[in-house]
Amino acid sequence: MKEGEKEIELIKKGKRLDGRGFEELRPIKIEVGVLKRADGSCYFEMGNNKVMAAVYGPREMHPRHFQDAKMAVVKYRYNMAPFSVDDRKRPGPDRRSVEISKVSREAFDPVIIKEYYPKTAIDVYVEVLQSDAGTRTAGINAASVALADAGIPMKDMVSSVAVGKIGGEVVLDLSGVEDNHGEADMPIAMVARTDTITMLQMDGHFKKEEFERGLKLAMDACHKIYELQRTALIERYSKSVGEGEE
Amino acid sequence: MYKVVVPGDFISEESNRAGEGTYVEEGKVYAMKYGIVDDREEIKVVALSGKYVPTKGDVVIGKIVEISFPYWIVDIASPYEARLHTSEFTRNEREKIEFGSMGKYLDLGDLIVAKVMNVDAMIRVDLALKNEFKIGEGGRLIEISHTKVPRLIGRSGSMIRMLKEKCNCFIFIAKNGRVWIKGSEDEMNLASQVVLMIENEAHTSGLTDRVSYFLDSFKR
Missing domain, CATH: 2.40.50.100 (RNA polymerase II/Efflux pump adaptor protein, barrel-sandwich hybrid domain)
Incomplete structure (x- = not known):
């Protein structure tokens, strides 16, 4: 919290500012295959976060000397639109987005089977259209669905969510205000099937017990998000089945 | 189900x-x-989606994108490009194709039907020409996802047989998802419309019947 700012009461009568309980996710909406030109795409909403993920490839890697003779190279670009935040965000990559791109790419490292497409590149573009804390987790969720939609061979799907600490309480899925005025924020990404954590970052301080509780909250939430991702993918191909049954 | x-x-x-x-x-x-x-x-x-990776024996439609002696570099709608050696033309003859004259045989942009002769560990793809290798003028090429090709052919060729009969077109489907259609203008329009319809609805059941119904409604 910056100096001179007034302390905000983040918890009132056991509820958060947006009326959620401590262990409640923001509403999630997932749409698969929204971009015609991309090989795989996904539009993902998590509360006020709106992100679009597009996957291209595997395709020829340029420049050539970045090719890997044994496997595909995954490129991940997290980018915030200038209009995604209250003050205009200066367009282009910056320290923050480069870091997020890196950790997000590595969150997919254990699941993408890169050996199937040697010498190629798999491009993942994540565009944040509207931001309200936790965009990297929303981006990872969207990218995971988009990768599956592109037909990329993967061992598992990745799901992601953040936990944090506000007003001394450990809570799930921080909103923008909570993130700005809270005490800690910890985004995690994991494989829901095997409970393997593929990304974990922490900003702020947790006590050991709080960390453990937060981790448990986040992992449970990832299972829920995974189910939503899965349902979105499956429903896409069951919608048009009713007609013309064999 | x-x-x-x-x-x-x-x-x-x-x-x-x-x-x-x-x-x-x-x-x-x-x-x-x-x-x-x-x-x-x-x-x-x-x-349901994904890129085509060539395997030995596939018949593909390729497009010449580069001439680099003694190979033609061929785009085969895949992350990997293929190459065609000049000896494919001169196999039974004494003559050799000279450095500058490759364009006379196959020029940039030409479409060919070729068979994947070999794919090595580095996924270098070598092509062999089929007898009817050059796709002539007239007709059109449409690209669909290679994952939908089996559906377009249908069980033991039922779908494509019906399509050829009812549209009265010549239709050639290559393994890499490129489809060559030749016929009169109206017939080609209808055929390409149906091919795209099959691509969009490849995952649904009872598609053959629906396509048949659709085509009959056009006949009148």
């Missing part, structure tokens, strides 16, 4: 039957791709 799976979905305990699009972990079969389960013979996941 078919079952859609996403990567990581558990499919079966019978790890000895695991096939394409799956992986085995601790004796269990899981899906590796987003697709439809097919367990008639081995347990496979038929992908």
